[in-house]
Amino acid sequence: DAMVIQNPRYQVTQFGKPVTLSCSQTLNHNVMYWYQQKSSQAPKLLFHYYDKDFNNEADTPDNFQSRRPNTSFCFLDIRSPGLGDAAMYLCATSRGRTSGRYNEQFFGPGTRLTVL
Amino acid sequence: LAKTTQPISMDSYEGQEVNITCSHNNIATNDYITWYQQFPSQGPRFIIQGYKTKVTNEVASLFIPADRKSSTLSLPRVSLSDTAVYYCLVGSNNNDMRFGAGTRLTVKP
Numbered sequence: 001d002a003m004v005i006q007n008p009r010y011q012v013t014q015f016g017k018p019v020t021l022s023c024s025q026t027l028n029h030n031v032m033y034w035y036q037q038k039s040s041q042a043p044k045l046l047f048h049y050y051d052k053d054f055n056n057e058a059d060t061p062d063n064f065q066s067r068r069p070n071t072s073f074c075f076l077d078i079r080s081p082g083l084g085d086a087a088m089y090l091c092a093t094s095r096g097r098t099s100g101r102y103n104e105q106f107f108g109p110g111t112r113l114t115v116l
Numbered sequence: 117l118a119k120t121t122q123p124i125s126m127d128s129y130e131g132q133e134v135n136i137t138c139s140h141n142n143i144a145t146n147d148y149i150t151w152y153q154q155f156p157s158q159g160p161r162f163i164i165q166g167y168k169t170k171v172t173n174e175v176a177s178l179f180i181p182a183d184r185k186s187s188t189l190s191l192p193r194v195s196l197s198d199t200a201v202y203y204c205l206v207g208s209n210n211n212d213m214r215f216g217a218g219t220r221l222t223v224k225p
Contacts, residue, residue, distance in 0.1 A: 042215035043160065055211060090159045097209045099148035105210055107159025
C-alpha cells in the first residue's frame with residue numbers, strides 16, 4: 001500500500017545533541033510537510049517542500065531545518081534540541097498545495113522525540 | 117488565515133449520530149473546509165472536504181450553509197472506535213490551513 005513512513009517511531013536524544021528524523025513516501029506526492037505536535041495540542045506546521053522549493057513558516061525556530069534530497073524522502077534536523085522540543089513530529093504529503101479534491105494531506109504515524 | 121472555533125469536547129453513545137459544528141466567520145471565497153480525525157499516538161487522517169452545500173462519503177457527511185461561516189461534520193451511528201480528536205481546517209492551500217484545538221469526541225458503550 002502507498003503510504004507515509006516515519007523512522008524511527010521513538011527517538012531519544014540529549015539536550016543539545018543534534019538529531020535527524022526521517023520521512024519517506026511511496027505516494028509520489030509533490031508536497032511534503034513537517035508538523036510539530038506537543039502533548040494535548042494541535043499539530044503546528046513547521047515548513048513544507050513543494051517539490052524542491054522549501055517554504056519555512058515565519059515562527060519556526062532556526063533550530064529546525066529540513067532537507068529533501070529527492071521526491072521520496074524528507075528529513076527534519078534539529079540542530080540543538082532543547083527540552084521544549086520534546087514532541088511528536090509528523091510528516092505529511094499531498095499531491096498539490098491548493099485545497100480541493102485529491103490534495104488532502106496524508107500523514108505518517110509520527111516520531112515521538114524525547115529530550116533528556 | 118481563517119480562524120476556526122469548535123467545541124472542546126463531546127460525548128456520545130454507540131449507535132448515535134454525532135454532529136460537530138465548526139465556526140469560521142472569516143472564511144474567504146477560495147477557502148475549502150477540511151476535517152481530519154486523529155487517534156492517540158497517530159497522525160491525523162483525512163475525513164472529508166467541502167466547499168459548499170453538502171458532501172457525503174463512506175465515512176461522514178459535511179453540511180455547509182449558504183453563507184459558509186460554519187460547517188457541521190456528521191458521523192452516522194458512531195462506534196467506540198470513533199473516539200478521537202476531530203479537527204476542522206479552513207483554507208485555500210494546505211500550508212495556509214491551521215489545526216485548531218479540535219473536538220475530543222468520546223463514544224461510550
